[in-house]
Amino acid sequence: xxxxxxxxxxxxxxxxxxxxxxxxxxxxxxxxxxxxxxxxxxxxxxxxxxxxxxxxxxxxxxxxxxxxxxxxxxxxxxxxxxxxxxxxxxxxxxxxxxxxxxxxxxxxxxxxxxxxxxxxxxxxxxxxxxxxxxxxxxxxxxxxxxxxxxxxxxxxxxxxxxxxxxxxxxxxxxxxxxxxxxxxxxxxxxxxxxxxxxxxxxxxxxxxxxxxxxxxxxxxxxxxxxxxxxxxxxxxxxxxxxxxxxxxxxxxxxxxxxxxxxxxxxxxxxxxxxxxxxxxxxxxxxxxxxxxxxxxxxxxxxxxxxxxxxx
Amino acid sequence: xxxxxxxxxxxxxxxxxxxxxxxxxxxxxxxxxxxxxxxxxxxxxxxxxxxxxxxxxxxxxxxxxxxxxxxxxxxxxxxxxxxxxxxxxxxxxxxxxxxxxxxxxxxxxxxxxxxxxxxxxxxxxxxxxxxxxxxxxxxxxxxxxxxxxxxxxxxxxxxxxxxxxxxxxxxxxxxxxxxxxxxxxxxxxxxxxxxxxxxxxxxxxxxxxxxxxxxxxxxxxxxxxxxxxxxxxxxxxxxxxxxxxxxxxxxxxxxxxxxxxxxxxxxxxxxxxxxxxxxxxxxxxxxxxxxxxxxxxxxxxxxxxxxxxxx
Numbered sequence: 001x002x003x004x005x006x007x008x009x010x011x012x013x014x015x016x017x018x019x020x021x022x023x024x025x026x027x028x029x030x031x032x033x034x035x036x037x038x039x040x041x042x043x044x045x046x047x048x049x050x051x052x053x054x055x056x057x058x059x060x061x062x063x064x065x066x067x068x069x070x071x072x073x074x075x076x077x078x079x080x081x082x083x084x085x086x087x088x089x090x091x092x093x094x095x096x097x098x099x100x101x102x103x104x105x106x107x108x109x110x111x112x113x114x115x116x117x118x119x120x121x122x123x124x125x126x127x128x129x130x131x132x133x134x135x136x137x138x139x140x141x142x143x144x145x146x147x148x149x150x151x152x153x154x155x156x157x158x159x160x161x162x163x164x165x166x167x168x169x170x171x172x173x174x175x176x177x178x179x180x181x182x183x184x185x186x187x188x189x190x191x192x193x194x195x196x197x198x199x200x201x202x203x204x205x206x207x208x209x210x211x212x213x214x215x216x217x218x219x220x221x222x223x224x225x226x227x228x229x230x231x232x233x234x235x236x237x238x239x240x241x242x243x244x245x246x247x248x249x250x251x252x253x254x255x256x257x258x259x260x261x262x263x264x265x266x267x268x269x270x271x272x273x274x275x276x277x278x279x280x281x282x283x284x285x286x287x288x289x290x291x292x293x294x295x296x297x298x299x300x301x302x303x304x305x306x307x308x309x310x311x
Numbered sequence: 312x313x314x315x316x317x318x319x320x321x322x323x324x325x326x327x328x329x330x331x332x333x334x335x336x337x338x339x340x341x342x343x344x345x346x347x348x349x350x351x352x353x354x355x356x357x358x359x360x361x362x363x364x365x366x367x368x369x370x371x372x373x374x375x376x377x378x379x380x381x382x383x384x385x386x387x388x389x390x391x392x393x394x395x396x397x398x399x400x401x402x403x404x405x406x407x408x409x410x411x412x413x414x415x416x417x418x419x420x421x422x423x424x425x426x427x428x429x430x431x432x433x434x435x436x437x438x439x440x441x442x443x444x445x446x447x448x449x450x451x452x453x454x455x456x457x458x459x460x461x462x463x464x465x466x467x468x469x470x471x472x473x474x475x476x477x478x479x480x481x482x483x484x485x486x487x488x489x490x491x492x493x494x495x496x497x498x499x500x501x502x503x504x505x506x507x508x509x510x511x512x513x514x515x516x517x518x519x520x521x522x523x524x525x526x527x528x529x530x531x532x533x534x535x536x537x538x539x540x541x542x543x544x545x546x547x548x549x550x551x552x553x554x555x556x557x558x559x560x561x562x563x564x565x566x567x568x569x570x571x572x573x574x575x576x577x578x579x580x581x582x583x584x585x586x587x588x589x590x591x592x593x594x595x596x597x598x599x600x601x602x603x604x605x606x607x608x609x610x611x612x613x614x615x616x617x618x619x620x621x622x
Contacts, residue, residue, distance in 0.1 A: 104412050108409055110424065125440075
C-alpha cells in the first residue's frame with residue numbers, strides 16, 4: 001500500500017504533532033501505510049512532551065505533493081492552515097475538532113469531527129472502537145495533547161470526554177497528569193530565550209473576518225507582569241508582521257496558565273480596535289487590556305471577534 | 312433539550328429516509344431530542360420498506376428554520392441538495408458517504424463520513440460503538456437502505472462492511488435479505504403508473520461540472536425494452552425540464568436491477584453530447600446508448616463526466 005502522510009496544521013502545537021503520531025500509529029495497525037510528519041518544528045512544550053515519551057520530532061515538510069499522492073489530516077481542515085500544496089494531493093482521512101471551512105473534496109472520504117477539547121480525545125475513542133491497544137508512549141503523547149489543548153482541563157473548550165480520555169491515557173502512560181501536565185505547560189512558557197518576532201509566530205492563526213485579515217497569536221506564561229515588560233517590543237513586532245503580511249488586525253493573547261487569565265495586545269486601525277473593544281466589551285489602554293478568564297482562542301476569541309466584525 | 316430535525320437529501324430515497332429514522336432513534340437513545348423528517352414524499356420502493364417494517368412516512372418539510380434552530384443531516388452535505396433554508400439553521404451533526412462540497416460551518420460539529428455504499432452502514436457501526444441495541448423494525452429499515460443503495464450488494468460502491476452490516480441487520484430484522492431485497496427493489500420499478508415527467512424527477516441530482524449545470528436522473532426497472540418504448544416521451548420531458556431549470560445537459564440512466572445493465576438517454580447541446588460520448592467511450596444513437604455494467608451514479612457516472620467536462 002502506497003505511503004500517506006499524516007499531519008496537523010501549520011505552526012504545529014502538541015495536539016497537531018502528538019495526535020499525528022498517535023493517529024498514524026492507529027492507521028498502520030489498521031492496515032494503512034502512513035508516516036506522521038509536521039508542517040513546522042515542535043515548540044518548546046511539544047519538544048518536552050516528545051522527549052518525555054521517547055519520540056523523535058517528526059520530519060518537517062513544507063510541501064507534500066512531491067512526496068506522496070494522498071494524505072490524512074489531523075487537528076485542522078481549512079486549506080489556509082494546511083500544507084501549501086494541499087490542493088495537489090488527495091485527502092483520504094480527516095480527524096478534527098474545529099469548524100469545517102473551505103474544505104472540498106472530489107471523492108467520498110473518512111471524516112471524523114467532534115466538538116471536543118482536543119483531537120487526541122477523538123483518536124482515543126477510535127482506538128477503543130477499533131479495539132487497538134494503546135502503547136504507553138502513544139498514550140503519553142496523546143495525554144500531552146489533551147493537557148496542552150485544554151490547559152490541564154481548565155479551558156472552557158474542555159468536555160467530560162476530554163477528562164475521561166486524559167485519565168485513561170495517563171493511567172496507560174504511567175504518569176500523574178496533574179504533576180506532569182504542569183511541568184509540560186511550564187516548559188512552553190520559557191519566553192526569555194526568544195525574540196518578540198519569534199514569540200508572536202509560535203502559535204498564531206489567520207482568520208478572514210468579513211473581508212478583513214485578522215491574525216490571532218497566543219503565548220502561555222507563568223508570570224504575566226514579566227511578559228508585559230516586553231509590551232512595546234511585542235507591539236513593534238506585531239506592527240512589522242502586519243505590514244509584511246497585510247494583516248488588518250493583529251491580536252496577541254498572553255495567557256497565564258496558572259490562573260487562566262490573559263492580557264491582550266492589539267495592533268490595527270482605530271476602526272478595528274473599536275471592533276475589538278466591542279467584541280470583548282473592554283477598553284484598550286495603550287493598545288492592551290486585561291481579559292480575565294479568557295484562555296481559548298477558538299471558543300472565547302474568534303466567536304466574539306467574528307460577531308463584532310460582521311455586525 | 313430543544314428539538315432538532317434529522318433529514319436526508321431532496322428527492323429522498325430509501326437511504327435518505329430510512330437512515331434519518333434510524334439515526335434519529337439512535338440520537339434520542341443518546342439523550343438528544345430529535346425527529347426524523349423528509350424533504351419529499353417517499354418513492355414507491357421506500358414506501359414499500361416503510362410499510363413492511365411498520366413505519367409511517369416522516370413529516371415532509373420544505374423549510375426547517377421556521378420550526379427548529381438546529382438540524383442533523385444524513386446522506387448529504389451539499390447545501391444545494393438540502394433544505395432551501397439550510398443556511399438559517401445550525402447543523403450540529405452530519406453522517407454521510409459522499410464527497411464534501413460547499414459545506415461550511417461557524418462552529419465545531421459532529422461529522423462522520425466514510426466511503427461506504429450506504430449511510431446506514433455507518434449508522435450501524437455507530438449503534439455498535441455506542442452499545443445501543445437495534446430494534447427489529449429499525450434494523451429492517453436500515454437493511455432496506457443498504458439494499459437500495461447497493462442494489463442488493465451488486466453496485467460497485469458496495470464495500471465489505473456494507474455486506475457485514477446487511478447480514479447483521481437482516482438477522483435482527485428476521486428477514487431473508489435476498490428475497491426481501493428483490494421484492495423491495497421491484498416495488499420501486501413500477502413505472503407504468505407514472506408519467507415521464509414524474510419518473511425523471513424521482514431520483515435526480517444536479518451537479519455543477521466546470522460551470523455547466525448537469526442533471527443526472529436514474530430509474531430502476533426489471534424490463535429495459537419495456538421502458539425504452541417510452542424513449543421519445545422521456546426525451547421530450549427531459550428537454551422541457553432542461554429548458555425550465557436551465558440544465559445544460561440532462562442524462563437519464565435506466566437501470567435493469569436484475570442484470571445490472573443500464574441504458575442512458577441524453578439531452579443537451581452537440582458539444583455536451585460529445586463530452587458524454589468521451590466520458591463513456593460510447594456512441595449515442597438517437598440520443599441513447601447502452602452502458603453495460605453501469606449502475607452507480609456516484610461511482611460510474613459522475614466521475615467520468617466530471618473528468619470529461621474538466622478536460
